[in-house]
Amino acid sequence: MNKNNILLLLMVGFVVVIGGAYALYNNLTSMAPGENMIVTQEAAEPAGINEENTEQRIDATLPEVTETTEEAKVEDEEAYSSKAPDFTVIDDEGNEIRLSDFIGKPVIVNFWASWCGPCKSEMADFDAAYAAYGEEIQFMMVNMTDGYRETQEIAQAYVDEQGYAFPVYFDTTSEAAIAYSVISIPATYLIDAEGNSVANARGALDAATLQTGIDMILPENDTVDAAYK
Numbered sequence: 001m002n003k004n005n006i007l008l009l010l011m012v013g014f015v016v017v018i019g020g021a022y023a024l025y026n027n028l029t030s031m032a033p034g035e036n037m038i039v040t041q042e043a044a045e046p047a048g049i050n051e052e053n054t055e056q057r058i059d060a061t062l063p064e065v066t067e068t069t070e071e072a073k074v075e076d077e078e079a080y081s082s083k084a085p086d087f088t089v090i091d092d093e094g095n096e097i098r099l100s101d102f103i104g105k106p107v108i109v110n111f112w113a114s115w116c117g118p119c120k121s122e123m124a125d126f127d128a129a130y131a132a133y134g135e136e137i138q139f140m141m142v143n144m145t146d147g148y149r150e151t152q153e154i155a156q157a158y159v160d161e162q163g164y165a166f167p168v169y170f171d172t173t174s175e176a177a178i179a180y181s182v183i184s185i186p187a188t189y190l191i192d193a194e195g196n197s198v199a200n201a202r203g204a205l206d207a208a209t210l211q212t213g214i215d216m217i218l219p220e221n222d223t224v225d226a227a228y229k
Helices: 003-030 117-133 152-162 175-179 207-217
Strands: 088-090 096-098 107-112 138-143 168-170 187-191 197-202
Touching (some): 117 138, 117 152, 117 207, 197 207
Antiparallel strands (some): 107 187, 187 197
């Protein structure tokens, strides 16, 4: 093989490598935090690609939590049954509370922080939903309490200042965030009374979208005419 042919092969190889790197970069950036929707899946299907959701996210690591800004959109109402990962957080008195303590009652888990603008934008709707459904649904407003950017004192002061009545729990060890691979907030998880994950959403929810999520986990005969609807 002469030098010209070798040089040509090297140039072709270089172009292929550059093209592959460019495609990989685009694919990775498309999976970055910032996409938000309520996502549901059928029990027989693994998490990933289906007809309604054509993108697949794989969260292999937990980078620093960032905030998302777009309102969530509902994909469908086909729920899947998968046991929700258990976790332990603490309440405002320092008592350990486990998600599994609430088996027998639907649960809404919302991850938030007081520095997160989109989190704060949805909290009035969550508080109104708690006022309407607090007897039928367990609300777990899980604060991302890292001890630096967010402390228990800062978070509690914000909740008290706003006059919110929903129960707040503090994830001081990041156990809950790790269990649910939370890499952006706000993030909301809907769990039925049997402890099965039904749906999840990344990003701020408005009242109508939150109501859609509530309807997924609440028995039809328990639905009430919420004041915030």
